[in-house]
Amino acid sequence: MPKLLGSLTSIPEAVEKASKMISISLGVRRVEIVDAQDLILARDFHAVIDQPRFDRSSVDGYAVRSIDLVGASINNPVVLRVKGLIKPGDDPSKYVVGPGEAVEIHTGAPLPPGSDAVVMYEDTRRINDEVEVYRPVPRYGNVSRRAEDFHRGELLLKAPRILKPWDIGIIAANGVGEVEVYEPLRIGLIITGSEVYEPGHPLRGSGLYNSTGYLVWKTLESMGFTRVHYYGVFHDDTDLLKEALTRALQDNHVVVTTGGTSVSDGDLVRDIVEDLGEWIVRGVAMRPGRPTSIGLINGKPVFLLSGYPVAAWTGLEALVKPAIYRVLGLEEPAKPMVKAVLKVKLPNVVGYRSYIRVRVWEEDGKLVAEPYMLKGSGILSSLVKSNGYIVIPENTEGFMEGELVDVYLL
Amino acid sequence: MPKLLGSLTSIPEAVEKASKMISISLGVRRVEIVDAQDLILARDFHAVIDQPRFDRSSVDGYAVRSIDLVGASINNPVVLRVKGLIKPGDDPSKYVVGPGEAVEIHTGAPLPPGSDAVVMYEDTRRINDEVEVYRPVPRYGNVSRRAEDFHRGELLLKAPRILKPWDIGIIAANGVGEVEVYEPLRIGLIITGSEVYEPGHPLRGSGLYNSTGYLVWKTLESMGFTRVHYYGVFHDDTDLLKEALTRALQDNHVVVTTGGTSVSDGDLVRDIVEDLGEWIVRGVAMRPGRPTSIGLINGKPVFLLSGYPVAAWTGLEALVKPAIYRVLGLEEPAKPMVKAVLKVKLPNVVGYRSYIRVRVWEEDGKLVAEPYMLKGSGILSSLVKSNGYIVIPENTEGFMEGELVDVYLL
Numbered sequence: 169m170p171k172l173l174g175s176l177t178s179i180p181e182a183v184e185k186a187s188k189m190i191s192i193s194l195g196v197r198r199v200e201i202v203d204a205q206d207l208i209l210a211r212d213f214h215a216v217i218d219q220p221r222f223d224r225s226s227v228d229g230y231a232v233r234s235i236d237l238v239g240a241s242i243n244n245p246v247v248l249r250v251k252g253l254i255k256p257g258d259d260p261s262k263y264v265v266g267p268g269e270a271v272e273i274h275t276g277a278p279l280p281p282g283s284d285a286v287v288m289y290e291d292t293r294r295i296n297d298e299v300e301v302y303r304p305v306p307r308y309g310n311v312s313r314r315a316e317d318f319h320r321g322e323l324l325l326k327a328p329r330i331l332k333p334w335d336i337g338i339i340a341a342n343g344v345g346e347v348e349v350y351e352p353l354r355i356g357l358i359i360t361g362s363e364v365y366e367p368g369h370p371l372r373g374s375g376l377y378n379s380t381g382y383l384v385w386k387t388l389e390s391m392g393f394t395r396v397h398y399y400g401v402f403h404d405d406t407d408l409l410k411e412a413l414t415r416a417l418q419d420n421h422v423v424v425t426t427g428g429t430s431v432s433d434g435d436l437v438r439d440i441v442e443d444l445g446e447w448i449v450r451g452v453a454m455r456p457g458r459p460t461s462i463g464l465i466n467g468k469p470v471f472l473l474s475g476y477p478v479a480a481w482t483g484l485e486a487l488v489k490p491a492i493y494r495v496l497g498l499e500e501p502a503k504p505m506v507k508a509v510l511k512v513k514l515p516n517v518v519g520y521r522s523y524i525r526v527r528v529w530e531e532d533g534k535l536v537a538e539p540y541m542l543k544g545s546g547i548l549s550s551l552v553k554s555n556g557y558i559v560i561p562e563n564t565e566g567f568m569e570g571e572l573v574d575v576y577l578l
Numbered sequence: 579m580p581k582l583l584g585s586l587t588s589i590p591e592a593v594e595k596a597s598k599m600i601s602i603s604l605g606v607r608r609v610e611i612v613d614a615q616d617l618i619l620a621r622d623f624h625a626v627i628d629q630p631r632f633d634r635s636s637v638d639g640y641a642v643r644s645i646d647l648v649g650a651s652i653n654n655p656v657v658l659r660v661k662g663l664i665k666p667g668d669d670p671s672k673y674v675v676g677p678g679e680a681v682e683i684h685t686g687a688p689l690p691p692g693s694d695a696v697v698m699y700e701d702t703r704r705i706n707d708e709v710e711v712y713r714p715v716p717r718y719g720n721v722s723r724r725a726e727d728f729h730r731g732e733l734l735l736k737a738p739r740i741l742k743p744w745d746i747g748i749i750a751a752n753g754v755g756e757v758e759v760y761e762p763l764r765i766g767l768i769i770t771g772s773e774v775y776e777p778g779h780p781l782r783g784s785g786l787y788n789s790t791g792y793l794v795w796k797t798l799e800s801m802g803f804t805r806v807h808y809y810g811v812f813h814d815d816t817d818l819l820k821e822a823l824t825r826a827l828q829d830n831h832v833v834v835t836t837g838g839t840s841v842s843d844g845d846l847v848r849d850i851v852e853d854l855g856e857w858i859v860r861g862v863a864m865r866p867g868r869p870t871s872i873g874l875i876n877g878k879p880v881f882l883l884s885g886y887p888v889a890a891w892t893g894l895e896a897l898v899k900p901a902i903y904r905v906l907g908l909e910e911p912a913k914p915m916v917k918a919v920l921k922v923k924l925p926n927v928v929g930y931r932s933y934i935r936v937r938v939w940e941e942d943g944k945l946v947a948e949p950y951m952l953k954g955s956g957i958l959s960s961l962v963k964s965n966g967y968i969v970i971p972e973n974t975e976g977f978m979e980g981e982l983v984d985v986y987l988l
Contacts, residue, residue, distance in 0.1 A: 201777070201792060202792070202795065202796075202808075205796050205799065205800070219786075219958075219959075220786065220956075221781075221784075221786065222784060224784070255772070255773075256771065256772065256773035256784065257771070257772045257773030257774075257782075257783050257784055257785050257813075258773075258783050258784055259782075259783040259784065260783070260784050276773065276885075276956075277784065278784035312956065316957065317956065317957045317958060317959050318959045324959065324962060325962065332796075332988070333792075333793050333794075333795075333796035333797040333799075333800060333891075334793055334887075334891070334958065334961040334962050334988075335962060336792050336793070336796050337789040337790065337792045337793030337796070337887055337958055337961075338789060338958050338959060338962050339777075339792075340777045340787055340788060340789045340791070340792040340793075341786075341787050341789035341887075341958055342777070342787065343775075343777045343778065343779075343781070343787045344777055344778075345776075345777035345778035361666065361667070362665070362666065362667045363665075363666035363667030363686065364667075365753075366755075367611070367749075367750045367752070367753045367754055367755035368753065368754075368755035369753075371631075371753070372667075372669075373667050373668050373669040373670070374631070374632060374634070374666065374667055374668055374669065374670050374687065374688035375667050376629075376630065376631065376751075377750055377751050377752065377753045378750060379747040379748060379750045379751035380747065381750075382611060382612070382743070382746050382747045382749075382750040383743050383744055383746070383747030383750075384743075385612065385743075386612075386615050386742075386743035386746050386747070387743040389615065389743075390615070390743060398612075403667075475686075477744075477747055477751075481743075481744070501914070502914035502916075502987045503914060504911070504912035504913060504914050504915065505914065505915065505916075506912075506915075507917075546630075546686075546722065546727065547726065547727045548629075548727060548744065548747055548748050548751055549629075549727050549728045549734065549748060551744040551747075551748075552734060552735065552744050552745060552748050577912045578742070578744075
C-alpha cells in the first residue's frame with residue numbers, strides 16, 4: 169500500500185536525524201601529498217615556516233637604502249655604486265648594502281642586508297658599476313615582506329577539510345611532503361532484485377540489466393574520499409542477502425542497497441533491517457525516491473535506495489550524500505547552478521520535495537528551462553538527455569510559469 | 579622589460595589560436611564501464627535493446643483487458659477471474675489474459691499477453707480467485723510502454739563526451755559491460771627555477787619550496803581524463819632542461835612548464851621554444867598570469883605558466899584548460915557559481931581580463947563578496963583562504979560597488 173505523507177519524513181528532518189544517530193569513525197593515515205587530493209584532512213595544518221622566508225623584491229631593479237634616495241629626481245639623480253647582482257635562490261648575505269650603495273636584483277630575490285627598498289629599472293640608468301636613480305622610493309617599496317603570505321605557526325588548513333589542489337600546494341610550500349588524512353570512507357554496495365542481471369550476461373524471463381547499481385556506484389565514487397566495494401546483484405534469497413549485508417557491514421563504514429524497497433518487491437532488505445537493527449528514517453517526502461530509507465545495524469548505517477535509477481539518484485543527492493558530509497563534519501561541495509526562467513508551471517504537493525529534470529538553454533539572451541520528463545523514476549535517459557534539474561522545496565506549491573528558478577547543472 | 583598591452587594576446591583570442599594550431603590525437607581503448615568514469619567516450623553509443631524491453635506495469639494491481647472494464651463502477655463492478663501472479667523477472671508468457679480474466683501483477687513486471695492495462699489494488703476487491711473491479715482503465719493505463727526510456731538503435735551518448743555516472747548507468751542498462759574511450763591525455767609537467775626545492779629537502783640560500791608545481795599537477799589531474807607525468811624541478815641548466823623537455827614531448831600529448839617566463843628569470847623555457855619550435859601565444863592580457871604562453875614544438879603544445887602559484891593557477895583556468903577542452907571537442911564542465919553584491923569597487927584596465935579572489939558570505943539574506951587580496955600573484959594563501967573568485971572581462975572598466983556580479987566558488 170502506498171504510504172501516506174504523514175508517515176514520511178521530510179528531507180531536512182531525515183538529514184538531521186541521520187546526523188544525530190550515525191557516527192562514523194575513520195582511521196588516520198599519513199600519505200604523500202600527491203596522493204592526498206580529495207581526501208579528508210585529519211589534523212589542522214599549521215605553517216612551519218614564514219612565507220616568504222625573507223623580504224624579497226617584487227620587481228626587477230636595484231636594492232637600495234630608501235634614505236639614500238630622498239629628493240632624487242630627473243634633474244637631481246642620486247648616484248649609487250652597484251656592488252653586484254642577486255638572483256632568486258642566491259644567498260641573501262651575498263652582498264651588504266651600505267650608504268651610497270645598491271645591488272642589482274631580480275624579481276623574487278632576497279633583499280640584501282642593509283637595503284630596505286627596490287627601485288625599478290625604469291627609474292634608473294646604469295653606467296658601468298654605477299646607477300643613476302631618478303625617483304625616491306618609500307621604505308619597503310617594491311618589496312614583498314617576509315611572512316606576508318603566511319607566518320610560522322599560523323593555522324592554514326582546518327580539519328576536517330576535503331583537500332583541493334591549492335591546499336596541497338600550500339602544504340608543499342611549507343616543505344612538507346606528507347599529510348595526515350582520514351582513510352577513505354568504505355561503502356559496501358548491494359544490489360537486490362530477482363529481475364536484475366549484470367551487463368554481459370544473458371537475460372532470462374523479463375529480466376533487465378543492472379543500471380541503477382552502476383549509477384549509484386559511480387555517483388558515490390565521485391565524492392572522491394570514498395571507496396565503493398561492490399557486492400553484486402542478489403536475487404530474492406533472504407539468507408544469501410542477510411549474509412552479504414552482514415559481511416558488508418563488517419567490512420565497510422556504510423552500506424548502500426538498491427531495490428527491495430517497494431511493497432511488492434518482497435521487501436527483503438527492509439525485513440533484514442527490522443530483524444537485525446532499527447530504522448532511522450523509513451520513507452521520505454520526496455519525488456521521486458519516496459521509499460528511500462536509512463536503517464541502523466550494529467551502529468552502522470544502511471541506506472536503502474529505490475531500484476529505479478532516477479529515484480536512486482535523487483535518494484543519493486537529497487539524503488545519502490548530505491548525510492555523509494554532515495556526519496563527517498564536512499561542508500557539502502557547491503554544485504554548478506544557474507538561474508533560468510521556467511517555460512511552464514511546475515506544481516508541487518506541499519510537504520514533498522520534488523526533483524524535476526530539465527533542459528536549460530539560452531533564448532533571446534536569457535536562460536530558460538523546461539522539464540524534460542515530469543514522471544518516470546525508471547527513465548534513465550531522462551538524466552542523460554536533460555542537462556539540469558530543479559529542486560522544488562517542501563514548503564511550496566511549486567513554481568509559476570515565467571518564474572526565475574535555480575537550476576542545478578548535470 | 580614589461581611587455582606592452584599591444585603585444586599581448588587577449589584570452590579569447592589565445593584560446594581561439596590554440597584551438598586552431600593544436601591538434602591532439604588520442605588512441606582509443608576498450609575499458610570496463612566501471613573504469614570509464616570521467617574518461618572521454620570515443621564512439622557514439624547507440625542503444626542495443628529497447629528499454630523497457632516489454633510493456634510493464636508501473637503499479638501494483640491486476641493486468642486486464644481494458645475493454646472488459648468499460649462501465650465498471652462501485653455500484654456495477656466487473657468481476658474477473660484471477661489466473662495467478664506475475665512478478666518482475668517472470669517470463670511474460672507465464673499467463674495469457676483472455677476475456678473476463680485478470681492476472682495479479684507487481685510493479686515492474688511484464689504485462690501478460692492479452693492484457694493491455696493495469697488496475698490498481700485500490701480500485702479492486704479480491705475474493706478468492708476472483709477480483710471485483712470498481713473503475714475502468716484506459717488502454718495502457720498504468721503501463722510503462724516498451725522502449726519508452728530508449729529504443730534499439732537510438733543514439734544515447736554522442737562522442738566525444740566526458741562519461742558521468744548516469745552515462746555509465748545507461749551503457750549498463752543496455753547490457754554492455756565495456757566501452758570505447760580515448761586513452762587519458764598524458765601531460766608532462768616540468769618545474770623550473772634555480773631557487774625552487776622539493777618538499778622534504780633542505781633549502782639552500784634564498785630557496786623556496788615548490789608549491790606551484792603541486793598546485794598545477796593536482797589542478798590538471800582534477801580534469802579526470804588526464805594523467806600527469808611529473809618530471810620534477812630543473813635548476814638553471816639549459817642542456818638538462820632541453821633534454822627533459824624533449825623527452826616530455828616524446829612521451830606526452832602536452833607539456834606544461836612553470837617558471838622561467840619572466841625576463842629576469844633567465845627565460846630558459848622561452849629560449850628552448852624559440853630554438854626548437856614556434857610561438858602560438860606569447861603573453862596574454864590577463865592579471866595575474868600575464869607571462870602565460872603557448873609554444874609549439876614538433877606539433878605538440880607546450881604551455882608556459884608563471885612560477886608564481888596564483889598566476890600559474892589563473893593561467894590554467896583561463897587558458898590551458900579551456901584550450902584543452904576545445905581542442906578535444908569537449909564542452910568545458912560548468913563551475914559552481916553564485917551571484918553576489920560587490921562590497922567595493924573593482925576597477926579594471928580595459929583590454930585585460932582580471933581574476934580577483936574574493937570572500938563571499940551571506941549578509942541580511944543576500945550574498946556579498948569582497949576581494950580577499952587584490953595583488954600578489956605569489957600569495958598562495960589567498961587561494962586557500964578565499965572561497966571564490968570574480969572574473970572581470972576584457973571589455974570592461976571593472977565593476978561598481980553594489981553591483982551584482984558572478985562569483986565562481988572555490
